[in-house]
Amino acid sequence: MILRLLLATFVVCFGAVNSKKVEQVHLSLSGNPDEMVVTWLTQDPLPNVTPYVAFGLTKDDLRLTAKGVSTGWADQGKHGVMRYTHRATMQKLVPGQLYYYQVGSSAAMSDTFHFRQPDQSLPLRAAIFGDLSIYKGQQSIDQLIAAKKENQFDIIIHIGDLAYDLHDQNGSTGDDYMNAIEPFAAYVPYMVFAGNHEVDSNFNHIVNRFTMPKNGVYDNNLFWSFDYGFVHFVALNSEYYAEEMSKETQQQYKWLEQDLAQNTKKWTIVMFHRPWYCSSKKKKGCHDDQDILSRDGLKDVFPGLEELLNQHKVDLILYGHKHTYERMWPIYNQSPFKSADSGHIKNAPAPVYILTGGAGCHSHEDPSDHIIQDFSVKALGEYGYTFLTVYNSTHLSTDFVDTSDTTGKFLDPFVLEKN
Structure with missing residues (x-):
């Protein structure tokens, strides 16, 4: 630790050795x-x-x-x-x-x-997770590197809270993290957007370290969308709500209305950082005001998103922030839609929700400490990520990959089907 501090001081004061290095x-x-x-x-x-x-x-x-x-x-x-x-x-x-x-x-x-180069006529395979650092996430990083070597996925999506934090130690934590993930991120597209740990100084590090699809509003990596085969992916910035940034919130909402109206893909998958539904130590589950403001909205200042996403028949919603994994039934307006088989849902009447915030956070949560909600299907305490496969216009699947070893263990197989 002392050696690292001395080296950091040397770099700040005198410049890094070979600092033109890529x-x-x-x-x-x-x-x-x-x-x-x-x-x-x-x-x-x-x-x-x-x-x-x-x-x-x-x-x-x-x-x-x-x-x-x-x-x-x-x-x-x-x-x-x-x-x-x-x-x-x-x-x-x-x-x-x-x-x-x-x-x-x-x-x-x-x-x-x-x-x-992705062949979008083939099934899509994606690793999706939030809340990853080197400190507690090295096993997930190692597993993602191993999976990359075996050609197991086409894209990786990190749904907020990167490195804990990118700006720590004058940004050297971010440098260390970005170098640690290079063995997979230099070979497979690595898509990111902001969580609460990226808010500092107007999202300075996530704005400047990455290059995401342009949205035509701010073009600053904080919200975006893209098509891939049968899927339309949308990434939203829930931190606009949590930080009470009303202007940016309304701009994002207007963009989202237009984006979803123009969407022609069979599947629509939406992602943001803060959860709307999940189990926690509270009787009502995760119901923090900062988290559900984006769901319910507040008068004309903060437009709620849940009604809009349901109106446009979004199929799957993924988020992080809470440091665990939980898959839920289709939900709308706090009410779950249950069916005969929780592992295979057909023609869901509302979005299926997946909390996937346990890739490598500093303070992990175990479902045994939670009050499991009525809308919950599966809750897991292992470190890991969600593996998404979109086969065609009628079938997709998700699973939870336990990263306790580099081979990966699949613990929650799930199929979503639609006509």
């Missing part, structure tokens, strides 16, 4: 099926040089290039440490094709990574 490489989707975005970071600016990505079909022939853009930004800590984020978009990519790539500039280049 680090924290990660991929993301732009929303266009023939594109892949790559984002990376350097600790020093790159004056008089151009960041870029070089890519191609073999490691030894990276003949294609795309120019990057750079953003310098200051951490909110007392030292105001500067970092430099670089972004480039690879275009005209062929679905299913394996590509190799390097990022950097004439000052320094990264290792060579690879990815397979």
